[in-house]
Structure formats: C-alpha cells, structure tokens
Amino acid sequence: MLQKTKINSFVALGDFLSQFSLDSNHRKQGVLNNDTFFDSFEALLELSQSHNGWFTKEQVYFAVNSWAEALTENNLNEWLLNYNFSKVTPKKVGLILAGNIPLVGFHDFLSVLIAGHTVLVKTSSNDQHLIKFFANYLISVDKDLEERITFTDGKLENFDAVIATGSNNTARYFEYYFKNKPSIIRKNRNSVAILTGNETQEDLVNLGEDIFRYFGLGCRNVSKIFVPKGYNFDSFFNAIFAYQDVIHYEKYANNYDYNKAVFLMSNFKLLDNGFLTLKEDSSYSSPISSVFYEFYEDLEILRNRLKNEGDQIQCIVSNHLIDNSIAFGQTQKPKLWDYADNVDTLKFLNSIL
Template sequence: MTLKQRIDGFVQVGLFINRHFNEQRSSETQLHQGLDKLIEMAHIYNNWFIPEFVKESLINVSSLLKEEALIQFSTPIKEKNPKTIAVICAGNIPMVCFHDILCVLLSGNIALIKLSSDDNLLMPFFLKLLTHYEPKFESRILFAEGKLGAFDAVIATGSNNTAGHFKFYFGKYPHIIRKSRSSVAVLTGKESTQDLKALGKDIFLYFGLGCRNVSKVLVPKGYSFNTFFESIVDFGFVVNNKKYGNNYDYHRAIYLLESMDFLDNNFIMVKENSDLHSPVGVLYYQFYENETELSTYLNSIKDDLQCIVSEKNIPFGYSQQPVITDFADNVNTLEFLVNL
C-alpha cells in the first residue's frame, strides 16, 4: 500500500464524517445509520460520552483529515517494511487514541490496538470506515484481546500510576509512555465576555476529563470571578449528567464540612489551590503578582502541562481542537515511528 493510498483512505473518512453532520449521501445510508447508533451506544456504555461530546470529538477528528495537511504531515515518512506497533489507549475522552493510530497507519506500520474498556466502540467503527474506503488497511489493523502478543514498539497512554507499570513492562522496547498532564489558562482581567465563554468550552468539554481541558486558571491578584460566572452560564447542563453531578456534590460536601473557602455557581466550584489538576466539578485558581512571577511558575510546571490557554498561546475555546502537528506531551510520534 502506497503512502498516497493511505492518505486517501483517511481523507475519505474525514469527508464521510463531515457529510454525516451536514449533507448525507443516500448511497451511504447504512454507514450513517451505523454511526448514529454507535453514538447512542457509546453513551449507554459510558455515561461520560454524551452524544454532544462524541459529535464534537468526531468533528475534531475530521478536521485533521484534510488532504493538504496530511500530505505535508507525511513528508518525513519513508517507505520500509512495516513494524507492529502496540497502541495502548486511554479512555478518558472519546477517540483519545486517534492521533496515535493515525501516525502508526500513515507511517506504513501495523497497529496492534489495545482499547480501553471505557472507549471500545468508537475507534473500531472509525477503522471499519477506513477499511471501507481503503480495504488494504485490513492487514494493518489488529485488536488485542487480553495479552498483547508480539510487537516491535509501543505507544501507551495512562495515568501516573499506570505509566510506571508501562515502563516496567515495556521498558525494553522502543516506546512512548505518557502519564497524566493538565492544562491551564492565563487570565489578565481584560478578557471579554466572549473570551470567557470560549474558555468555558476549554473547561467543560468532555466534562473536563481530557489532559487538554483547563483544570486551573492563573489570575492577577484581586481578580473577580463575577464576569467569568456570568459568561459560562450556558455550560450549566453538565451538572445534569449523573456522573458529573455526583462528583460536584461530593466535593461540595467535603468543602462545606471542612469549612473551606470556595466560589460556587451550582455547577462548578472555583477554589484557590496550588495544585495543578482539579477534580471533576472543581476549577482551581492561583493568583500571580506580575509577569515575572507568572513565567517562573509556568516554567516550574512545564513537565506536567499539556497546553496553556491565553491570549499569547492557544486561543480561548481551542484547547480541545489540536492541529495535526500538536503532539501529546510534545513528543513527535511520527518522528519516533519513522526512526524505528
């Protein structure tokens, strides 16, 4: 299978997803019905995966599959004998392992995929679409049930705890092993209502479960959250999700019992805390005095950061819309695969 065939296959999947949410073709009715059913099933099996968020994830995936972008992205790829790459997927947000699998297959290798039990429906359907448009991919896609079997390299994503286990088991293989990271937003106090509403998307999309979700805001000394709360009111629907609501109620009860200070708008609590990663239903904040202090702090946590949302970095509202060259943990997955 040539690189052009591989690129064309992914491009066709991106076009199909775009058609699904815009103008469907009657010749693809079964595929469209299958995707609609899958979106429903994903929510039944994992209550975090509400249809709105699954749709958002799929649209974001399709935005990466533009022909021109894929051709440019694929420039470093050299044709060689395929190797088997184990991809161990996380399941915190829908399709979270997509970019890894894209890199493996685009580079001409074989993907041996170990799905998370929290997200074991969406990726198989996506890959079914891929083989529908380019059948030669069938020999390049394997799913691991139980033990992984033989492989040449591994890409694994998990928590800080599982990352330690991954290093123990896979340390002798060429590997990319990712642990938990978090994202922050930097506010100046001059943000518009629209900026803060867009920030709400960075906080609440996928219920805040992604490493690119903002879990903490850095604000100037004396910052008032009144405008922030007014701007994010449209995201109040999150508390109607049972899992989110339970987390919110649990942490609120603890804070009240322990007489902790926090701000509350009935669907998220905002609490001053030096930690980087906040629990579901909570947004941490930390004051800064000046730019120097801010830069020093950001530099001190750089190894635990996935991204920074601010007027100088990722624009408000775009933390969960990475471009194809945005690699998790700033480790170039494609380069790793090309150099095996």
C-alpha cells in the same frame, strides 16, 4: 502501501464523518461505502452513551466533527510535509489507549498507519466501539489495511514498539514492562489558563468551552486558572453561566455534589455558582466540576514556573502571554501536528529500527 494511498483512505473517512452532526445527519453523494456504513454509524452514535455514561450525544458528535474537520487532504499533507517515511521498515506497534474522552486514542492509531507500520490496539473498555468502527471503515476503503490493523482484549504480545497512555501509576508499570522496547509512555497532564483581568466577555465564554467540553475529563481541559492578585471573579462567573446546563447531567451533578461536600467538610474556602466550584490550590489537577485557581504577582515568574513544570502541563491558554499558548476556546480543537505531551509521534515512529 504508498503514502498517497494511505492519505486517501483517511480522507475518505473524513468525508464519511462529515455527514454527521448533532443537528442532523445527511447522506452525501460520492461518499465511499455509504450504503454499508451510514446507518450502522448513525446507530452507534445513538448508543454511545449506553457504552459509556460520559459519552453523551453532544460530546460524541463533537469528537466526530473534530475528526471530520481534521481528516482533509490539505491537513494531512501539511502534517506530513516535513517527514520522509521512504526508509521505514514496517514494524508492529502496540497501542494502549485511554478512554477518558471519545476517540482520544485515534491520533496514535492514525500516526502508526500513516507512518507505514502495523498497529496492534488494546482499547480502553470505556471507548472501544468508535475506533473499531473507524478501522472497519478504513479497511472497506483499502483492503491492504486489514493486514495492518489488529485489536486485542488481552495483553500486548509480539510487538516491536509501544505507545501507552495512562495515569501516573500505570505509567510506572508501563515503563517497567516495556523497558526493552522503543516506547512513548504518557502520564497525567492538565491544562491551565492565564488571565489578566483584561479579557473580553467572548474570551471568558470561550474559556468555558475549554473547561466544560467533555465534562472536563480530558488532559486538554483547563483545570486551573492563574489570575492576578486582587482579581474579581464576577466577569468569569457571568461568562461561564452559558454552560449552566451541565449540572442537569446526572453524572456531572453527582460529582459536583460530592466534591463540593468534601471541600466544605475540609473547611476549604470555595467560590461557587451552583455548577462549578473554584478553589485556591497550588496543584494542577482539580476534580470534575471544580477548577483550581492561584494568584500571581509577576507574570515573568509565572512564565518560568510553567516552563519548569512543563512535564505536568498539556496546554496553556492565554491571550499571547506565553510562548505557544492557545487561544481561548481552542484546547479541544488540536491540529494533527499538535502532539500530546509535545512528543512528536511521527518522529518516534520514523526512528523505530
């Protein structure tokens, strides 16, 4: 397939997705294969929460809208500008996808196809419907893709390379099982924010987006904040009050009640506003409905620590306090070139012999 043809296929998917929003869905003129796919996608969006209780309508529409914004001709061209796939020999690349947030594995799926390879996909049982719909739509736009896309419910077999995402425990299994294949093996990571006390109200409201989007289930969600010694949390709690409705969602509320009870029974000191607990803790991975915090005295020492522990961190949020940090409220809006774990997926796919 020519590169331009592949780009056009994904642009068509982006156009299709741009018709759907939480407020209303509107058919647009000129969208390819709308008669076949519009109604069925609308129905799938309505059913998403029945497939996975965490995939509420709001969260699924957010993921769909994010991909609609990403899959434009300008974005795809900018992403691919520094790569040359003319010498790629097509290989079969296996994908083992996570299912913690909607469409979390679609970037790998897109990357394999855009690089000129064939994709063999093992979806998570928690997120298997949306990506299959995307695949069917792409095939309807370009029939050549039908031979390049395969889904499997069993174990991966007869593949040349693999990209696998899982927990730290499953990563050990992946590393052993795929030791003789070119691979990218992704493990647990978490995201952090660095505050100084000089943040605006808007900054802190936006930080709430980084914390609560997808109920905090993604590796790009902020699960820990670093604050200066003596930091007053009043401004933080006032700002995130805008997200109080999260407690009305039963699955989140159950996690809040359970994790709070565990903390209290262990005599941990907590800060609590009725829908989020803050716990002083040196680790990065906090449970759902809780954010860890840690005090710092020297910003340069903190910078060095985060650099040394970079293999545990996905994103760092701050007001330009550290190189390559992300602005408040932007962690769940990655660009196509913002690679998971900072591993260049296209470079890897271009190197498979």
